Amino acid sequence: MLAALAVTGGQNRAAQDQAPVGFSFINVAREAGLNAPIVFGGATSNKYLLETTGTGVAFIDYDKDGLLDLFFVNGSTLEGFPAGRAPTNHLYRNKGDGTFDDVTVKAGLAESGWGQGVCVGDVDNDGRDDLFVTYWGQNHLYRNTAVGRFEDVTRAAGLQQSRMRWNTGCAFLDYDRDGRLDLLVANYIDLDLATAPTPESGLCRYKGLQVACGPPGLTGGKNILYHNRGDGTFEDVSEKSGITRASGTYGLGVSTFDFDNDGWVDVYVANDSNPSAVYRNNRDGTFTDVGVKAGCAYSQDGKPQAGMGVAIGDYDRNGTMDIFKTNFAGDTSTLYANSGEGLCDDRTFAAGIGMNTRWLGWGTAFVDLDNDGWLDLFLTNGHVYPEVRQLKTEAGYAQRKVVYRNLGNGRFADVSEQLGAPVTTPKAGRGAAFGDFDNDGQIDIAIANVNDQPDLYRLKGDTRNHWITLKLVGTISNRDAIGARVRLVTGDVQQWQEVRGGGSYLSQNDFRVHFGVGAAPRVDRVEVRWPNGAEQTWENLQVDKFHTLTEGASITKGDSPLLSQKKGTASPQDARTQALSQYLSGHVAEAIPFLEETLKTSPDDSQVTYALATAYAQTRQPEKARATIARTFHVTPDSAAAHLLTGQMMNRLELEDLAEAELKAAAQMDPKLPEAHYLLGQIAIFRSRFEEGLALMRQELALNPAHAMALYRIGDIYVRQSKWNEAIDALQRSIWMNPYFSGPYILLGKAFSKTGQAGQAEDMLKQAIDFDPNNKSAHYLLAQVLQQAGRVEEAKREFAIAERLQGDIK
């Protein structure tokens, strides 16, 4: 009897494993126009590990047209390339008809080098997603400007590195809940090609083949954490935040997640040949690597694994974020179920993942491929050593993908063979980004291959099942809502998701949160916990639609939601949450008494104080706003400082009349107060009152002669007034005070040109182009200067660039 039962159970499991998958993939990369090859090291053999790790890819809606665009990082070779022939990164604009345009040059992203990873985030909360690209060498931060162009602001942002580093995976995150995105960058090896052993040394063999050495034996890199100061610059806080004190090294894949569900963003770093890291956010600006202690660092039998990519998701729908890590060939991937008690339970074998050991995994994600409400798994594979092509039955250098279908019972079934091509087509895959590029409710996959063109797998999903996709927009929290957690309820079923920075392998997935909901005709409830901890609820949402959920506002698409009103306040924490939730829901005036009440019990709660001050400002109660701000900064409410702080806040809220009144009061009470005149001058210039603006800027300079921006504003006014010599004087002084801002160089170029100082104009404009190679004004002005100097060919070249950039902008 027992035997019969066992057999029956086995048959059931087998039957479940073999059930039709209900979805398929088509590789549409070629017809989509994603054709630029990704170059990375030697194609048949590699001298250094540097040539093996490949690149990442990002989904980013850079032009805010609601369509996901694609950014592929490119690499290099040891031999290098002739000038102008080096492969560059590529940005492809999604045209919405299944095809993409390569807009790399006009977007100002044609950078070469040993590119590695990419992450996306709106670092200045201006509503436009910015890009960060990592390198073996200097990383680049590109600020997304309003005109379809990115500006390389690396140096101005303070992200220059003083030594050669091998930066890999990266992720934006708001670890201190100040509403601004900070940045974590994993580091792999402190690789020095001059001393690293080569395969010819005979020291490094793989199945008898001489291969690139490392990482064991090479010095591991240290991860970096940059804090966003909010003024366009970042501070390296790696040491003081504890990020450098990790158990392991050789970091590759990075993803943010909330490991302990405390509402503060944590980070997972997949380490190669070392214990992986779970950086737990200590909520005080520091992190502790709890990976080893929590059991999320090693294999089930206590061995370090060669971690590459990482996926985060609640595959077992218990409300905790689980971890999936891809590893080396000859080993399994690792599935850690999050117990919710700060521990990882290694479910690799119990879940059926132990059946595959031949593949060497990279990009990966938990993704609901059949929209049945259970997260499936997708793995991109490919061997590190091209030399394994010589081996007869090694799984190969190019390897097929692996797709595991979640059976909903804690187990996964490998359905790769059932899916056929392109899943079973061998490729040397590395980075993979997951996102719905055609907005059909099915998650598609962009894959960066090594020494090959990229792939784009369009998912043709199970149409019997429904879905919902949520775009979260932070207002007080960071704009991308990275770190937000979403609970979705359909009937008895609950699912959880997060908005995450980084993910997969050196890649960035779609920020929009996708849920498969199976046969559910509607979504009963969506609860969002924003990155700052405030909660908001929407009810009764239509399925098979995209919805935008804005922090503090009603849903903008789909059905009208009902804001949940939590009854009773069991604790001060609940009262705080309720007050903030009400404020964030847009009921600003109604929130004020609750916020006031909360502050009585927690007078030092800066977040509530800020919300209350903003609420007073928004309801045009400057006195109360000022009193509240004064309390935060421990200044007297009727002091000049309080007026200045209130003016700054009003200015940020675009309440210019109130701001002007506050700032004038501040300047009147204390004429020597820094910044007041500058801000007043800014408002004056904005309102085209140039002479008044000039006077105010001069007053600011009288207080602070090193105020570079005030000098720049003065220079700008003089240029507008064609007062060239005055402009030159102001702009030169501005550059002297802050040489890392490109604006003054262009204006100076113009001013020198107008005063017949062609040589100096040329120098300035070239300097401006160095800062921003795709600035059409700089190229155009330079072309004019060169033409006037009789350097026709050079002028033509510059005109051509300017024309192209002009055309690009059209």
Add this chain to the structure above:
Amino acid sequence: MIAANPSSARAHDRLGFVLGKQGATADAIDEFRKAVSLDPALADAQYHLGATLWWTKNIDAARQALEAAVRLRPSHAESRYYLGLTKRQQGDVGGAIVDLRAAIKSDPSLAVAHMQLGVALQETGDIDGAIASLERATTLDPARPDAANSLGLALMQRGEAQRAVVTLRRTVEQHPEFGSARLNLGTALLQTGAIDEAIAEYRELTRREPENAEAFYDLGLALKQHDEFDAAEAALRSALRLDPKMPEAPYTLGVVLWQTGRADEAIAMFRDALSRRAEYADAHYMLGTIFKQRGDLESALVEFRETTRLNPSSAEAFRSLGQTLAASHDAAGASAALAEADRLTRIKADSQAAVFAINAGVERLRRNDIAAAIARFREAIRLAPDNPQAHYQLSLALRRRGALADANAELETARRLGCRC
């Protein structure tokens, strides 16, 4: 002849020789003993006695007679050969190598001596020497499959799996019944990554020798590597049944069961492995791992402690022990175990880094950048103070710089640490 002259040692020796040829080894030995008692200086008798004793597995007695034979006739190749064989069997590999080399010197065409020398050198880790001797043996006597088999093994040891495959495949083609060579061919094929071909060889061997437990075991291992878990399980179960003493079969089967999510059955297999070899550290470790995962911390601790006792260099065993102690709220014990795990891990990492540093130093030395070379060698010594190669290379670099006293001191250290330099 003996009747005519019963005190003729040579007569007894000849009689013994005839008896030995007829298979009457006990009587032969009696006759040889009589011969040497009558004339201890009769080298032939000593040799015949020694060789026959060796054939009848009286190793200690054989060595005594053969040593006497060699004393009497040092250039007699066969006596030297048998003495070498005897010494190797007694564990005196160094002595064996001396005698086998002497045998070859006396008779360079003695193929068996080359073969035995090759095997002895292989035992000492002199793989290059072993390969040279075994290649000579196969050249002198191509019909010797055992020499080719040993050569194949030595080539594998040197990482020349492809050449090993060629050698062993030729042997198997010429001697399809030579199971050991086919088994080694499978291993060589695995080393080259030709896993399908390896599985085919193991399958062929299990067809030819359905009672060969080792063949089923190797087949099971290869199938496991190929992610064919059901077939691997079947093969390992056959190995388990065929050889009740082989602990590796239940251990590996336990790993397969564990990996495919059948932890209960895996526990039974690891226990079976331990019943076959009580001090099987890996089996204890796997049991500990499963117990730990199930929350049976007490049992897990017992197994991890036993693992660390049996294998004190296992970082993962100390780490798992530490984690289990921490879960059992033994903070002090956990801290000590985890510290040991970290120490062992660091030693391993440093040792690898030292090898790379030495390599970088040698490169620098080649480019005549002596200062940089010395820095790299010193770095290697800092990482792995007991690495003889680091000290030796540093001594060479110091010598080139003219620091002779320091160079000599480093050379001494290298030699003390086992450098044959």
